[in-house]
Amino acid sequence: MITRLVWLRNDLRIHDNTALHAACNEQEVKVLAVFIATPVQWRRHGMSPRQATFIYDNLIYLEQALTECQIPFLYHQCDDFNAAVRWLRNYCYKEEVKEIFYNRQYEVNERKRDLQLEMEIGKETICKGFDDGVILPPGSILNQKLQMYKIYTPFRTAFVRKLIASEISPLPSPKVRQGGGGQQKIPFFDYPHQKVDKKFPSGEKAALNRLRTFCQVGMPTYIQRRDLPGINGTSCLSPYLTIGVISPRQCLHELYVAYPDFLEKTDSSPFCWFSELIWREFYRHLIVAYPFLCMNKPFINWTDNIFWNKNPAALHAWQQGITGYPLVDAAMRQLNTIGWMHNRLRMITASFLVKNLLIDWRIGEQYFMSQLLDGDLAANNGGWQWAASTGTDAAPYFRIFNPTTQGKRYDPKGNFIRKWVPELNHVPDEYIYAPHAWLERNGAVLNYPEKIIDYQHTQKKTLAAFHAAKDYSFKISRKNSFMNKNS
Template sequence: MQLIWLRSDLRQHDNTALTAAAERGPTVAVYLLSPEQWQEHDDAPCKVDFWLRNLRKLSKTLGELNIPLLIRSAPHWDQAPAVLLELCRDLQVEAVHVNEEYGVHESRRDAAVARALQAEGIAFHSYLDQLLFKPGSVLTKTGTYFQVFSQFRKVCYERLHRSMPSLIKAPSAQAPLNIASDPVPDSIKGFPTPGQALRNLWPAGETEAQRRLDTFADVQIDYYKSERDFPAKPGTSQLSAYLAAGVISPRQCLHAALQSNQGEFESGKVGAVTWINELLWREFYKHILVGYPRVSRHRAFRPETEALAWRDAPQELAAWQEARTGLPIIDAAMRQLLETGWMHNRLRMVVAMFLTKNLLIDWREGERFFMRHLIDGDLAANNGGWQWSASTGTDAAPYFRIFNPISQSEKFDSEGLFIKHWLPELAGLNKKEVHNPASAGGLFGVADYPPPIVNLSTSRERALTAFKNLPSRASVGEGHE
């Protein structure tokens, strides 16, 4: 008997471990519910709900292949070895198959499970699946992990020219086993079920993920470069939640983009090239997670920035979290996050820079808040984005480049459509005033809308001073863990 242990790979097609297991003999699938671990990782209730909904769909499609899906409980990953070992004994499993996951806790969990199984003569096979390239295989000439995206991308391009990762054939139906699938729970204690409006925005299942990918590749990808920065336009693929849960694979995304661009990834349609670059950014941040484990441990990528004098400003942090900053583009973006479990990528940078530069609040506060609300929460991408914005990370924005939320708003939401959608209280303002209601005159600005909690120019100077006062990198040393 073969066992596929499903994690962030909730799909039947192009699933390396699933196909490998099925090729070796009768296969059973298992999923572990680990609510204590999820809470430790700040996984959002809407994300956990999304996993459960996708599991339900997957259970049905696996059922058509006669592969039963079992659900087991290992509240904390420390319990995973014992739980899986017991299951393997019960079913007389010869080998367990998994797709690799990255991050310190994930690696430790898998190593512990492999040791426990191998001690009992059960094989443990892990496969490259959620990335195009194995971490450790894309390195600098001196054999270290890249710290700069453009150099990383160049090597990825060279590798793609030599060989393109191929799609894995889905398994065929097997002979029925005398094992019933377990019901997938509707909810998990500690993770309240989100409202139906949010769930409707993110239908579960591979069919939906594939539909989104096809629609994007057929229609939208040509305009991706020109429209992706405008939050009021449907310029992005809306696939991030499906990629994070593994309902679709980066290989499937890459193949769809190449197909729309006559097989080219460096030339041809600029929209397709730009989107493939975004897939490589996702790849880059996962490689960083493996190469520099300190980022998995809430540490800054640039050690010298650990000395930054972040402000303890709970009321300002709360205003940012609750969309009450008095800066419309920030508040509209935060409302989008709170209500949909997702935020437009351009706005993720804008709100992150506002928190870390204008409010000078530690990026880790923002990173945690995002993880607790994002349906597409992904440690590598979220941490990478936050550290980029805070100028503490790889390839970071230079500390003196601080987005001005008002000018970002005027540039990327010039008509105020996005703002007015999420802040209907500002619907009466004209397209000039809507970006900065405080300048609209009137003694008290706009009724029902707060004045800005911070002066953008003086807070910018405060941030510049804090960064200038950091010790130089040389004196800190490039401490690698």
């Protein structure tokens, strides 16, 4: 009997799992599943302890589901990707595994790992990779010059056009197999442990329930509520999508079920929410087309010449949520406490670090990854480069979020702020964004820091820094052009 091995990575589910479905398409073959923990590699990539714990918790549910399908589950831990490839090669040789099935990951190191496996596994074993964590595979959405789009809106237009012409639906879970099964106790990874907030229960069933409930209950008012951090106006599905407890195709399917014509109504809440999924696709397509985005490089070259501040005290204040700007502080404390942050707040806090404190966006990107439950290189890097005006389809460098103006617009009564900054609980609504003015007027006790920077002053300083970097790059470019012309 032929033996097939399914290598599980960020696809911790049995429903709509392309590699698992393909491996199980014949009952006459033996199918095994394996998960390989690589904690040393995770440390290099800056994975948060919360995400490692979330992976482990969901792995327990997945192992149970596989056992019910009579698919034996294997667990192995080794240091890094190189060790994982060596272990797979030896295991396949020992157990006479004829085929390895896996769903592709698109980051640079992960792609190198898969290529290494294909090169080292030997002729006796065939590697079969699948595009699973995306709706449409990278490289399938190109402009008229057969190049990757650099701007989101035309990418979205082309994406929707191709989607309408495609037949995409979720795959069923494997049928119960014969003669398999058997549980293996999974020890916790050799990695720091951090409890996951009860806001994010583990398991495929919990993720699907959240998706369906959101489509039925939360979707009708999504446009009106999605930018308000003080209420539950978003789906909060990103942690499940990141590690593959749920797939984007399942999200698309539930949208079709609840709103069959949503792609035709581009001003509707369902289409607006689906556009966020397309952003997720956009960033994945980008890191395949431009691998240097995975290597701490900005998309816009001249922004590498910006003279960034080295200010440990300001960085610490931002990280700990003690900047004196209530919305920034509340957002950062939410991140530090539950490992998740509302998307509007991600933009505001990122803009504050880069364009008010003038601290390198890469430092903020790394800090987010160290805390996020939904830490995802493509999306996190894309978001930070957008906010920092260094990336493709980025905000213009002269656009600087004013955290006070943003707060008054999206959390006018300070409900979100009071939840995460309890020092301000007794400050009246009209003073929530200027608590020290209320303190001076009333002589109250306020254990909350003064603003660490003056917004207007830092705005001018940042614009000057960006202008200087752009001018310097232009002069260097002209000099190089002149030298090449006369060489």
